[in-house]
Amino acid sequence: MRYLISLCLLGFSLNTLAEQHSFLERQTDLQQVGQVAIERQKPVMLFFNANYCRPCELLKQRALFAQLRFNQFPQGVQFIEVFIDSQQALIDFYGEPISAEDFALFYNVAELPTQVFVNGEGQVVAPPIINNGAYEFYGKLVNARIERALSNMQQAE
Numbered sequence: 001m002r003y004l005i006s007l008c009l010l011g012f013s014l015n016t017l018a019e020q021h022s023f024l025e026r027q028t029d030l031q032q033v034g035q036v037a038i039e040r041q042k043p044v045m046l047f048f049n050a051n052y053c054r055p056c057e058l059l060k061q062r063a064l065f066a067q068l069r070f071n072q073f074p075q076g077v078q079f080i081e082v083f084i085d086s087q088q089a090l091i092d093f094y095g096e097p098i099s100a101e102d103f104a105l106f107y108n109v110a111e112l113p114t115q116v117f118v119n120g121e122g123q124v125v126a127p128p129i130i131n132n133g134a135y136e137f138y139g140k141l142v143n144a145r146i147e148r149a150l151s152n153m154q155q156a157e
Contacts, residue, residue: 006026008142009057022036023039023065023068023069023079024060024064024065024068024079024080024081025043025078025080025081026080026081027080028088028089028091029090029091030080030090030092030093030103030142030149031091031092031093031094031095032090032091032094033078033080033093033120034119034121034122035119035120036063036078037078037118037120038119038120038121039120040076041076041103041119041153042074042076042078042150043118043119043126043146043149043153044078044080044117044118044119044120044149045077045078045079045080045117045145045146046072046080046082046107046118046143047060047064047079047081047082047109047111047115047116047117048082048084048104048107048109048113048114048116049081049082049083049084049111049112049113049114050083050084050085050112051083051085051107052085052139053112053113055110055112055113055131056113056149059113059131059132059133059135059138060136061114062135063135063136063138063139064079064138064140064142066139067138067139067142071092072139072143073097073139073142073143074143074150076148077146080143082099082100082104083100084100084103084109084112085091085100085101086100086152088100090103092106092122093118093120093122095098098105098121107127107128108122110135111130111131113130113131113132114128114129114131115129115145116127116128117146117148119153124133125148125149125152125153125156126146126149126152127143127145127148128140128149129141129145131136149150
């Protein structure tokens with residue numbers, strides 16, 4: 001009986017984790033992401049990650065997922081995860097194929113995790129967040145960057 005209860009709890013935990021992961025999208029067509037951002041007039045947060053990056057996973061699990069799950073960020077902002085070690089080519093904001101590694105280099109990603117805030121055309125609209133381990137302040141930091149991105153996007157119009 002204990003074994004059955006343990007399996008049920010494990011299944012519930014895995015389902016909860018899967019639900020959390022749905023908040024951070026893994027997209028390969030960033031031109032399409034950009035079109036949605038233009039329609040919504042909202043920025044995109046690119047979360048650069050790698051399969052080997054333990055600090056990236058810790059940041060997601062200890063800070064980002066909780067913030068996303070409880071809608072702590074402005075509605076309409078897209079959160080896109082880019083794995084720089086992926087072999088699958090991306091379509092950049094201009095519709096051109098590019099490797100994930102070259103895409104990260106385009107945004108000067110030198111360490112992980114890095115979050116870059118861009119408009120629908122892929123232009124940087126707020127300073128990046130680089131390798132942040134202050135989990136308790138992460139939501140405020142992301143919100144401040146989103147506010148700055150929105151302000152910069154409005155001034156550019």
